[in-house]
Amino acid sequence: MFDIFSKLLNALDKTAETGARQSARRIGRRSFIAKTGVVLAGTALMPVLPFDRSLGGSAFAGEGENDTDCDYWRYCALDGNLCNTSGGSTTSCPPGSEASKVAWVGTCSNPNDGKDYLVSYNDCCGKATVANSTFCFRSEGERPGYRMGLHNDINWCMANKNLGYHCTVAMLVGLADE
Template sequence: MFHLFEMMLKSLDRVTEQSARKAARQMGRRHMLAKTGALLAGSAFLPALPFYRGTGLAQAAEPATGIVPTQCTYWRYCALDGALCSTSGGTMTSCPPGSEASKVAWVGTCRNPEDGKNYLISYNDCCGKAMLPNALSCLNSERERPGYRMGLHNDINWCVANTNKGYHCTVTVAVGLADE
């Protein structure tokens, strides 16, 4: 078994070396430096991918109903897995005092029954406080994707990017209309 593993590593080393030598023959140093620089500059935009929410939470226009949704069947909660901030000291779109929105989030597409349109909903965990025992917890997984799809899965502790990683509740922010 060990011998087979050793042969596979040698083979991988040989293929890697051949590829590196071929690339060196076909490209000059300047070309390689330019490509590496472009790769590094492009990687600076990775945090701007759809599941990154930074510090600000945008709010898309929605019909004002004057009610605070506190039931798991509310349309914005179609992909929510967690405690509602509206029952944990915050609102549907803002974290309770003493907690902060997660720097990363998952995104769902939910249909608003009032206007029949699909909206992109950003689900941000609020971090930094313990979860309240009487908070209403919802487990909705409409159109959920497998766990290896980072921005599409709701069973992850999204507070991992924050300094204080304790989970408190989840806010739902409509960020815009989904492409039809």
């Protein structure tokens, strides 16, 4: 038994040594150091690169706007309880619940910048509904329920293991095509 184990270790050692020698022939120390330097410099410069913050969570809440009110622009196609009055936020489910695997999408106009945005509405599943949470029913531009993805009056928790509805989040997906 010891002899088999010893032969296996010798074979593994020889394979590792051969691989290390071959890579040493192909790749020099200077080239490795140069590539590592480029990666480190690139990583250090990442925070100063410009990026679009316009789809951030609170970037659209202007002065006087209240995202716990059903009239908030992002809720134009929402049908359900607001998660930010049920223990979560506008974009995240409360602890103990999980986002539905399927959702509906609405197109809402932001009065602050005059642009139309795609908003994904995900039901949060797995907890009982909170009694004092805000219920909103807005269905601006809703189509009849013949196409599931265009209808907001469905229990979207049906794709999850726990079917209990708790609340709904409204996440920005992007700008709507004009």
